[in-house]
Amino acid sequence: MAEAILGGVAQDLLEKVISLVVSRASLAWGVKDELRKLERTLAKIRAVIADAEKRQSSEQRIQVWLEDLKDVLYDSENVLDEFECEEQRKQVIKQGKVLGKRRPFFSCSNPLVFRLKMGLKIKEIRTRLDEINKEKDAFNLNTQTSSGSSSRSGWRETHSHVNVSKIIGRDIDRDEIIKKLLSPPADNNPFIVSIVGNGGMGKTALAKLVYNDDMVKPHFDSRIWVCVSEEFDLKITLQKIIKSATGESTTIHLSDLEQLQQKLQELLKYKKFLLVLDDVWSDNRDQWNDLTHLLTCGTTGSSVIVTTRSSEVASAAGSHYEHKLKGLSKDDSITILKKVSESEHGRVTNPEFLESARKLVDKSGGVPLVVKALGGLLRSNTDRTRRRTIQDKDILAELQKEGDVLAILRLSYDNLTVDMKRCFAFCSLFPKDCEFLDFLLSNYWIASGLIINNNHLVKEFLARSFFQDVESIGAVYKFKMHDLVHDLASSIDPKEYSVAKFDTASISDRARHVALSYNSDNGTECVPPFFLSQAKNLQTLLCTSSGLGISGEVLKACISN
Numbered sequence: 001m002a003e004a005i006l007g008g009v010a011q012d013l014l015e016k017v018i019s020l021v022v023s024r025a026s027l028a029w030g031v032k033d034e035l036r037k038l039e040r041t042l043a044k045i046r047a048v049i050a051d052a053e054k055r056q057s058s059e060q061r062i063q064v065w066l067e068d069l070k071d072v073l074y075d076s077e078n079v080l081d082e083f084e085c086e087e088q089r090k091q092v093i094k095q096g097k098v099l100g101k102r103r104p105f106f107s108c109s110n111p112l113v114f115r116l117k118m119g120l121k122i123k124e125i126r127t128r129l130d131e132i133n134k135e136k137d138a139f140n141l142n143t144q145t146s147s148g149s150s151s152r153s154g155w156r157e158t159h160s161h162v163n164v165s166k167i168i169g170r171d172i173d174r175d176e177i178i179k180k181l182l183s184p185p186a187d188n189n190p191f192i193v194s195i196v197g198n199g200g201m202g203k204t205a206l207a208k209l210v211y212n213d214d215m216v217k218p219h220f221d222s223r224i225w226v227c228v229s230e231e232f233d234l235k236i237t238l239q240k241i242i243k244s245a246t247g248e249s250t251t252i253h254l255s256d257l258e259q260l261q262q263k264l265q266e267l268l269k270y271k272k273f274l275l276v277l278d279d280v281w282s283d284n285r286d287q288w289n290d291l292t293h294l295l296t297c298g299t300t301g302s303s304v305i306v307t308t309r310s311s312e313v314a315s316a317a318g319s320h321y322e323h324k325l326k327g328l329s330k331d332d333s334i335t336i337l338k339k340v341s342e343s344e345h346g347r348v349t350n351p352e353f354l355e356s357a358r359k360l361v362d363k364s365g366g367v368p369l370v371v372k373a374l375g376g377l378l379r380s381n382t383d384r385t386r387r388r389t390i391q392d393k394d395i396l397a398e399l400q401k402e403g404d405v406l407a408i409l410r411l412s413y414d415n416l417t418v419d420m421k422r423c424f425a426f427c428s429l430f431p432k433d434c435e436f437l438d439f440l441l442s443n444y445w446i447a448s449g450l451i452i453n454n455n456h457l458v459k460e461f462l463a464r465s466f467f468q469d470v471e472s473i474g475a476v477y478k479f480k481m482h483d484l485v486h487d488l489a490s491s492i493d494p495k496e497y498s499v500a501k502f503d504t505a506s507i508s509d510r511a512r513h514v515a516l517s518y519n520s521d522n523g524t525e526c527v528p529p530f531f532l533s534q535a536k537n538l539q540t541l542l543c544t545s546s547g548l549g550i551s552g553e554v555l556k557a558c559i560s561n
Contacts, residue, residue: 031115031119034122035122041126045069045129045136048136051143052065052141065132065139069132072129079118079125082121167209170202170205173323173325174206176323177195177321177323181210181216181303182216189298189300192292193303193305194306194307194314196308196311196323198309199309199484200369200370202368202369203307203308204279204307206307220303222271222272223274224241224273225278226241226275227279227433228277232280232282232284238261238294241264241275242267268298270299271299272298273298275302277305277306277317279433281308289318330358333368336368336372337378340371342379361374364408375465376466377464409485416464419450419451420461422450423451424461424466424489426444426445426450426540427441428489429513429540430544436467436480438479442454447540467485468480496508498515512537514542515542516541516542
């Protein structure tokens with residue numbers, strides 16, 4: 001799927017080249033001539049990218065061709081960015097009135113030397129693109145417009161995402177679990193309930209319904225919510241429990257296991273607590289035994305809710321009651337689909353539109369995440385022809401296997417604009433269950449050169465249901481990405497958008513955006529990771545470990561490349 005972004009990269013480069021030719025009268029004639037040749041070659045290549053995207057999955061040589069093209073396009077972008085930087089440097093010098101100062105003739109800041117250097121670089125890029133342009137003729141690629149050019153969906157500023165995300169069709173499931181929690185067997189302490197279901201089925205949403213129920217709140221002295229995710233480590237889990245129970249981030253820096261155990265027992269002793277362990281993957285019985293033993297310090301009636309995709313995990317956790325979550329009814333699915341697909345034109349009443357909804361619901365399997373994704377597709381494709389195209393996608397067979405949800409989500413991804421595809425892939429750099437703030441995420445995109453300005457892209461993603469757990473804090477939105485949506489983002493281009501640990505030996509030489517996470521025993525290590533010496537095209541380096549930054553030595557290693 002990485003190549004689906006290339007059409008947009010080529011278009012951006014075309015616009016930059018045209019802008020340079022038109023607006024930079026001071027360019028040397030040789031440079032202008034090379035830019036015009038580059039413009040013509042780019043236009044020819046861009047015209048066949050869409051067809052190459054479709055065929056690359058079944059034809060290895062086209063996939064290799066696209067990879068080579070991607071390298072050259074990004075190198076071209078770097079060269080053209082040098083022009084822009086030089087222009088800005090000249091403006092700064094002009095404003096500082098230092099034009100009269102002498103500079104050595106062979107200095108890089110000498111305008112003539114700079115133009116000659118840029119002319120050579122552009123010629124080299126153009127030569128490489130000419131070779132790629134010749135290679136394409138062997139593939140018999142069809143000329144067509146690039147994919148991912150869908151128009152922006154409507155967004156109403158007054159639209160409440162909390163209402164859109166309102167949980168529908170889970171009242172019976174909620175009541176069954178609450179009944180168990182309010183009258184647990186006396187000999188079970190703590191009483192453990194597992195909510196088991198496939199990805200996207202709404203396990204977390206159901207746990208929240210129970211957790212925030214008006215009968216549940218007063219029943220427990222303390223309620224604690226912890227997102228465990230894929231890595232189940234006793235020390236980390238205890239830190240999260242303590243942090244959630246106290247609301248104090250300083251407690252997470254307790255590193256000694258004995259200290260953590262003592263702190264946990266201080267917090268929970270003689271209390272009736274409700275602990276939610278969300279998104280658990282580990283079926284290690286020894287770890288579970290250690291944790292549940294620590295939780296026996298609470299009074300009778302204390303309970304634990306575990307959400308997981310696996311009955312094996314539920315068994316390892318020592319569950320006393322396993323609640324298997326099934327798909328929503330057709331009526332509930334249609335209700336969600338209609339609610340999500342409402343556009344700026346208001347509630348959907350068109351009979352033909354509703355018929356489209358019913359056909360899509362038949363393919364959803366009652367999986368809430370799939371229904372919302374389909375609703376987002378309908379929202380952004382309001383014309384009849386486009387809706388029929390969505391219905392005709394051959395996804396029914398894929399709904400019978402585990403990858404069904406991702407098949408639908410890929411449809412939603414394919415329907416994004418090029419800018420949105422880039423920004424969506426960038427989100428894979430952040431850990432699963434990361435909480436985003438809309439303005440901060442937009443700033444990351446802008447700083448990484450993915451977009452020029454905010455342009456309401458976050459709201460576009462929210463409207464299409466790519467994010468969940470949306471909360472409005474004044475004018476700011478806070479939200480998360482579902483783990484399956486995160487899986488999709490991670491699959492788009494793991495070479496360009498890479499996640500590395502501090503001791504990672506190597507990363508792809510194509511890596512441009514890298515998230516760096518520290519191992520638990522790294523502390524604030526200053527020695528730069530070895531892989532930075534290979535990252536010649538690095539554009540973004542994020543540190544995703546809580547409370548830790550990037551040291552000066554690491555920054556020096558980045559700049560030196």
